[in-house]
Amino acid sequence: MKLVNEVTIYEVGLRDGLQLESKVLTVSEKLDIFNLLRKAKLSEIEFGSFVHPKLVPQMANTSDFYCGIKQCEAEMKLVALVPNLKGLEMAKEKGVRSVNYVLSASNTHNQQNVRQTTEESLNSFKVLSQFATENDLTLNVTVATSFGCPFEGTVPQSRIMRILDTLLLHNIKRITLADTTGMANPKQVYELTKEIADEWRNFEFGCHFHNTRGMGMANILAGMEAGITIYDSSIGGIGGCPFAPGATGNVCTEDVVHMLEEMGVRTSIDLDMLIAASHKLRDLLGHDLPGQVAKAGKSSRKYPVPN
Template identity: 60%
Template sequence: MSLPQKVTINEVILRDGIQLEDKILSVNEKQELVNLLYEANTTNLEFGSFVHPKAVPQMANSGELFELIKHREALNLVALVPNLKGTENAAKHGVKRVNFVFSASNTHNLQNVRQTTEKSLERLKAIKEFCDNSDIKLEVSIATSFGCPFEGEVPVKRVKEIVKQVIELRANLITFADTTGMANPKQVYEFVKMMRESFPEQAFNLHFHNTRGMGLSNILAGIEAGITSFDASLGGLGGCPFAPGATGNVCTEDVVHMLHNMGIDTGVDLDKLIAASRRLKELMGHELSSYVLKAGKSNRQYKIPTEA
């Protein structure tokens, strides 16, 4: 296997991770999670989104949270924005890095943001102009890149044409998102290899959901194809509110555990990350899908049971 020395993990628990949860975390609870993640040396954080609070109540305090976060200079903090207004609101709070998300699938985009993919691309131009004038870095995530729960297969040719338009706007990072966990490793490898060959100068990131248990294998396929940047969510929480059957993201501590066992550095302190996941479980009040949290690290050794 051809493996990189280091992989970057982008933690999305505070946005994608909790947006479907019934319990709405207070700004102080979110701040506690940020501090725990910082202690674990998780420095890339998607801390929230500037969407309408009625649409996603969990995100209503994102601006307040950003202003309360300590060590901002040491963290790469990004906020999801659905439109120009959301970008303007993020700027008012001092946010310097935003992620605009839209779908390769027209049907999913209409369900998610009530406009066609083409319309989202038009609005992206206005967002890019605002970001350039406001000294804000713009990232772009293309949802349903590997399949749509409504349309099924999304032609690779369509995604490639979208990428071309995004690259013309000079986005800092483009993320391909497997929104409902439809991707498989062979598909991921071939898709990513083609995109990297077609756009060798563009930085790419991958975002997988573990809906059908293929999250870790899809990350490995992405690594084999040359990607070294991945989204993950503490405890495996997450899911899209506008996609039937959506379940959690690939779990951060499981990803870090796998990579460390393979000799790939992430810069993350796994023990402290597991402690953060344990606290997340307490805050949410239910079990998490994290394998490592339940079973411990693979080098854990048990005492031989003695007969009574």
């Protein structure tokens, strides 16, 4: 296997992970999880989103939560999701320095998610990019449904390339290709990410996979074969998009880190502390989480021989 030597994990549990949960965590409870993730040495965390609280009530306390963690900005990247210019302005007002804008490759999903066509979102993005540049904000973009749409089905690879062409005209740091409802397969992932990595060799691309149909980890390996070194994941494997049917189950952070480290791929993350964070999150949410390593333990664990 032709794998990269090191991978960056972009933790989305406190945003993507929590937005489908029926229980809304308090700021104090979110801080408990954040502090464990910090001890686990995660370098990038998407901590919340500046969206209307009626649409995503789990994110209503994002501003207050950021006030409790912003002192950590020097040691890790703290990123907020913003759906539009208003959200970007709110983030800037609170002192957030890094933001992530999401649009969908699928028109139908984009209309469900932000009530615009993809083309309208691309046009809106021009204003956001200008605002971010003028205010010295780091701007990332996630292209949802890059590997398929639950409403439209297959999204042509040529469409993804055209969207990237348009986005790369602007001042952005990273583009993440998202498998919003777990429709991707490893062959598809390799072919798309290899073409993208070959076309734009000096730009930073990441991938965001869901394990909805059990292919998330295999898709990460396929992306690594193509040279992608940045992957979104969610503590405990929770999360999904509230505006897409069947979008449950991000790839689980502790499972991804365990797999990579066992293969000799560096993540610089403390797996034991990740497992502790997953257990704490399980207790706060009051139900079992999809992740496997937190249940089974590390594969290096040895057991006493029964008498």
